[in-house]
Amino acid sequence: MKEDPNYHSKATYSSLSVSINVDTMPPSLVLSLPENITYTTTTILLNFSINDSFSSIGTIWYNLDSGANITITDNITFTASDGIHTLRLYANDSVGLVNDSNQVVFTVSTQAPAPSQSAISGGSGGGGRGAVAALPVTPTIKEVPDPISISDKVIKLKTFAGGTVDHYIIFTNNGKETIKIKIDLTNVAKFISTSGLFKEEFEIEPGEIKEYKIAIRTDKNLKPELYTEKIKISYLDEVKQIPFILEVSSPEPLFDVVLKIFNNTLSSGSKLIFETTITNIKTITGQTDVNITYYIRDLENNQIIEESEARIFEMQINYIKTIKLPDYIKDGTYLLYIKVSSGNVVSSASDVFYVKSKQDFFSYLNKNFMIYVLFIILLLVIFFVESSQMKKLKKLEQFFDLGIKTYKERQLGIVKNTQNSISSENNLQSNIRSQIARRAIMLRDNYASGNISKEYYDSSMRKLREFVYKIELPNRSKL
Numbered sequence: 246m247k248e249d250p251n252y253h254s255k256a257t258y259s260s261l262s263v264s265i266n267v268d269t270m271p272p273s274l275v276l277s278l279p280e281n282i283t284y285t286t287t288t289i290l291l292n293f294s295i296n297d298s299f300s301s302i303g304t305i306w307y308n309l310d311s312g313a314n315i316t317i318t319d320n321i322t323f324t325a326s327d328g329i330h331t332l333r334l335y336a337n338d339s340v341g342l343v344n345d346s347n348q349v350v351f352t353v354s355t356q357a358p359a360p361s362q363s364a365i366s367g368g369s370g371g372g373g374r375g376a377v378a379a380l381p382v383t384p385t386i387k388e389v390p391d392p393i394s395i396s397d398k399v400i401k402l403k404t405f406a407g408g409t410v411d412h413y414i415i416f417t418n419n420g421k422e423t424i425k426i427k428i429d430l431t432n433v434a435k436f437i438s439t440s441g442l443f444k445e446e447f448e449i450e451p452g453e454i455k456e457y458k459i460a461i462r463t464d465k466n467l468k469p470e471l472y473t474e475k476i477k478i479s480y481l482d483e484v485k486q487i488p489f490i491l492e493v494s495s496p497e498p499l500f501d502v503v504l505k506i507f508n509n510t511l512s513s514g515s516k517l518i519f520e521t522t523i524t525n526i527k528t529i530t531g532q533t534d535v536n537i538t539y540y541i542r543d544l545e546n547n548q549i550i551e552e553s554e555a556r557i558f559e560m561q562i563n564y565i566k567t568i569k570l571p572d573y574i575k576d577g578t579y580l581l582y583i584k585v586s587s588g589n590v591v592s593s594a595s596d597v598f599y600v601k602s603k604q605d606f607f608s609y610l611n612k613n614f615m616i617y618v619l620f621i622i623l624l625l626v627i628f629f630v631e632s633s634q635m636k637k638l639k640k641l642e643q644f645f646d647l648g649i650k651t652y653k654e655r656q657l658g659i660v661k662n663t664q665n666s667i668s669s670e671n672n673l674q675s676n677i678r679s680q681i682a683r684r685a686i687m688l689r690d691n692y693a694s695g696n697i698s699k700e701y702y703d704s705s706m707r708k709l710r711e712f713v714y715k716i717e718l719p720n721r722s723k724l
Contacts, residue, residue, distance in 0.1 A: 270501045270524060271344035272297035273403070276334045278396050278415065283352040287327070290454060292320045292396050292415050293334055293346070296403060300338040307334045320413060322454065325353045392420035393449075393480050399578065399597060400459075400476065401490040405498065407465030414457045414478075414487075418449045428457060429477035433489050436461050436472070461491065469495050469591035471582040473546045488544045490580065490597075495590045499527045500535070502585050504594035511600055514572040517541070521594070522563045523556075523585055532557050533587065539568060540582040549574060576602050681709055 278292035295302055306316045309325070309332050330353065334346040396415035404410045418424055427446040434443050437460065449455050459476075470493055475486040503522040511517060525533055534557050541550040549571065556562060568581075582595040685706065692702040 270503065271342035272300075272302055272336050272338050274334060274336050274344045274346050275401075276346035276349060279332060279349055279351045281350055283354055284325075285353075285355060286452075287324050287353055287355060288322050288454075289325050289351070289353070290320070290322050290396070290415055290417070291317070291332075291334075292413065294402070294412060295336050296410065297338045300340050300342075303337040303339050303341070305334070305336045307332060320415070320456065325351075327353050327355055390419055391483075392418065392424060393426065393483070394419055395478065395485070395487070397487060399488045399490065401492075401595075401597065402461060403492040403494075403595075404461060404463055405494045405496050406463055406467045406469060407496050408463055408493075410461045412459045412461070414459065416449055416455045416457065418451050418453050421451050423448050423450050424480050426478065426480045429479075430459070431477075432474040433459075433476060433491075436463055436491055463491075463493060465496065467493055469493050469584075469593065471540070471542070471580065471593070471595055473542070473544055473580070488578070490544075490595070492582070492593055492595050494593050497590070498592040499533075499587050499590050500524060500585050500592040501526050502583060502592050502594035504581065504583055504596050506581065506596050506598055509596070509598040511570060511598060512602065513570060513574045513600060515570055517568045517570055517581065517598065518565065519568075519581065519596075520563070520565050521583060522561065523558070523592075524561045525559065532559055536586045538584045538586070539566070540580075540584070541568065541570075542580050542582065544578055544580070549579070570600065574600055576600055681712070685709055 273296050275294045276292075277294065278290045291307060293305075295305065304316060305318060306314045308314050309323070310330055314335075315323075329350065331348055331350050333348045335343060336345075337343040394415075394417040396413075400412060400414070402410050402412055414428075416426060425446055425448050428444070430437060430443045430445075437443070445457075447455070447457075472491045472493065474489045474491075476489050478485045478487060501524045503524075505520040507518045507520070521537075523535070523537075534555065537554050537556060539550070539552045540548060542548050550568060552568065577600055579598055579600060580595055581598060583593060585592045688697070688702055688705050688709075691697045692699070
């Protein structure tokens with residue numbers, strides 16, 4: 246048989262390597278402004294940072310005072326009336342995973358405070374109609390507000406080697422004159438694009454709000470690490486050093502690491518408790534070995550604690566860990582840095598916590614100790630009063646039940662007393678009548694005081710009426 250050239254071909258084989266990334270984490274979202282403070286202006290700045298290492302950002306929106314959702318694309322300003330307001334920020338990514346910020350409660354108060362009598366100064370007049378003697382007053386020392394508000398007390402960013410991230414510092418002039426601001430980025434120059442200027446200055450008018458953009462452009466060969474530096478900001482006679490924290494991971498991380506510190510304000514010698522979730526975003530099946538290192542550092546990059554461990558898991562692992570802080574650790578701001586390594590690939594997470602001296606840590610409790618004691622005493626008094634009332638009610642109920650039982654036994658002839666039978670019967674009915682009256686009064690008092698429910702009161706009174714009807718007491722209609 247001849248071969249048909251139309252159906253003659255050679256089979257070939259080739260392999261194709263496919264990498265699948267599974268995005269299981271929503272975008273990270275940090276709301277910087279507004280803060281939980283009182284503002285003296287109705288123009289409020291909404292400042293945030295958002296990042297998603299595995300998907301593009303979808304929609305960003307916020308909700309003010311449980312009203313309609315408002316979609317935004319960048320930092321904005323909005324208007325809020327005098328009063329207390331609540332705000333929450335939301336964002337999702339391209340696969341639909343949603344994250345939200347903590348709810349912020351802030352107050353707007355544009356009403357100027359009434360002049361204080363102690364702030365009025367008097368003096369002797371020159372010529373004219375004479376001076377009015379001023380009453381002696383004690384001068385009040387008022388805290389002078391900072392003429393410049395800066396949005397960030399700490400700048401904390403996350404990217405990967407060769408990655409980019411932008412951050413905006415928001416300046417507000419609270420004063421009545423134009424102020425020149427100088428920014429020195431020399432310490433963070435290695436993280437900024439070469440075209441950027443390391444020292445800049447600009448002026449800000451009274452009441453003006455200005456954004457200053459810091460464009461982070463990391464080198465692809467930058468070592469995955471947690472970097473801490475300072476940004477210098479100066480104006481008038483003020484010089485401020487703003488901590489700058491940059492967390493850098495490998496360009497193609499294998500894991501997504503999420504860190505949650507349960508209590509971020511601690512005292513020396515106490516325990517730092519946190520939750521870690523590590524998700525495998527590259528491998529679909531099979532077990533994975535990882536080395537996990539925990540670092541505690543201060544903002545000067547001094548290492549306080551380092552601990553390491555190895556773990557094995559498949560798609561995801563979640564656990565809670567405790568690290569005891571040293572007794573000698575000083576007050577200040579500290580960083581918990583978690584590095585997850587598999588081979589040469591590093592994934593990471595970090596967060597800020599604070600250490601305060603035990604005296605400061607318990608100062609609030611000490612100041613309010615007597616309030617707590619009085620509150621506990623009040624609770625104990627209420628408990629004992631209610632307990633006593635319920636015991637009396639229970640005891641009366643037992644007496645009442647015993648009276649019913651005795652009366653029924655007499656009616657059935659189970660209890661026989663041939664001597665003074667009529668007198669005994671009258672005494673028994675008198676005792677039962679007395680117990681019924683006492684029980685009715687006790688029920689009404691306890692119901693009026695809220696010690697018993699309406700259902701219990703109605704049920705007990707109904708039983709009393711039924712029993713009165715059965716034994717046909719003359720005064721049953723009075724209950």
